[in-house]
Amino acid sequence: MGIKSDINELKAWLPQVRRDIVRMVHAVQSGHPGGSLGCTEFFVALFQYVMDHDPATFTMDGRDQDIFFLSNGHITPVYYSVLARSGFFPVSELATFRRINSRLQGHPATHEHLPGVRVATGSLGQGLSVAIGAALAKKLNGDLHTVYTLQGDGELQEGQIWEAAMFAAHHKVDNLVVTIDRNNRQIDGDVSEVMDLGDLKAKFEAFGWLVVECENGNDLVEVAEALLLAKSLTRNEKPVVLIMKTEMGHGVDFMMGSHEWHGIAPNDEQLRRALEQNPETLGDY
Numbered sequence: 087m088g089i090k091s092d093i094n095e096l097k098a099w100l101p102q103v104r105r106d107i108v109r110m111v112h113a114v115q116s117g118h119p120g121g122s123l124g125c126t127e128f129f130v131a132l133f134q135y136v137m138d139h140d141p142a143t144f145t146m147d148g149r150d151q152d153i154f155f156l157s158n159g160h161i162t163p164v165y166y167s168v169l170a171r172s173g174f175f176p177v178s179e180l181a182t183f184r185r186i187n188s189r190l191q192g193h194p195a196t197h198e199h200l201p202g203v204r205v206a207t208g209s210l211g212q213g214l215s216v217a218i219g220a221a222l223a224k225k226l227n228g229d230l231h232t233v234y235t236l237q238g239d240g241e242l243q244e245g246q247i248w249e250a251a252m253f254a255a256h257h258k259v260d261n262l263v264v265t266i267d268r269n270n271r272q273i274d275g276d277v278s279e280v281m282d283l284g285d286l287k288a289k290f291e292a293f294g295w296l297v298v299e300c301e302n303g304n305d306l307v308e309v310a311e312a313l314l315l316a317k318s319l320t321r322n323e324k325p326v327v328l329i330m331k332t333e334m335g336h337g338v339d340f341m342m343g344s345h346e347w348h349g350i351a352p353n354d355e356q357l358r359r360a361l362e363q364n365p366e367t368l369g370d371y
């Protein structure tokens with residue numbers, strides 16, 4: 087089991103996933119392109135290079151596989167693109183994003199039974215708690231696989247996050263790798279202006295976590311190495327967090343540099359410019 091792709095070959099995925107993101111959001115004039123574009127390298131590295139899992143044998147309980155929870159559930163465009171292109175469901179289904187009765191809801195949902203999705207998320211702050219529960223279940227089952235999550239940095243303003251952080255350290259949940267998308271953007275502006283997170287590394291260390299930092303989360307190799315380093319620190323009686331700096335909107339020049347593209351769709355001309363910057367490499371859906 088497990089996907090062990092060549093990391094350099096995976097670079098071809100990046101413009102394709104970015105095309106999927108902007109095309110999906112444009113088609114329904116709804117969705118969240120900014121954070122999705124910023125986390126493209128993370129998803130490709132995690133699903134294609136780091137996780138020990140088998141998309142063809144997806145189960146809800148994820149027993150005997152590495153599993154992932156998307157806590158900042160609104161960045162479904164990147165999540166669905168990488169799930170589809172990893173083989174969880176047909177790539178053609180990306181055309182149903184946010185349509186009525188689609189399995190590809192705006193935020194991940196479970197009653198549609200979309201392979202790859204194990205919990206409904208998007209109510210921010212909850213995914214870490216779910217991941218901790220799943221990690222404890224793996225320990226009870228004698229399952230040596232790892233649980234991964236992604237959190238937005240704005241999401242860390244939720245109080246539930248810090249209760250979960252305290253819980254995970256106390257209960258030695260050391261089969262868990264939490265990644266924080268540290269883009270310093272959230273829906274209403276810069277995180278540092280809306281409600282500053284301060285010294286995140288010091289905060290997690292004070293809570294009893296091991297901290298790994300990635301200075302450029304938009305460099306595929308750097309992200310992959312940071313994730314592997316984080317994984318290597320598991321099973322040491324402490325939970326592990328990866329603080330990953332990214333740029334919201336990365337890969338589409340006019341979407342970078344602000345929070346403006348957190349949750350709005352490109353028009354026809356903007357789509358054309360975005361696609362021009364991201365050539366088709368693996369075939370459009």
Ligand SMILES: [Mg+2]
Pocket residue numbers: 238239240267268269270271272
């Ligand atoms: Mg953010």
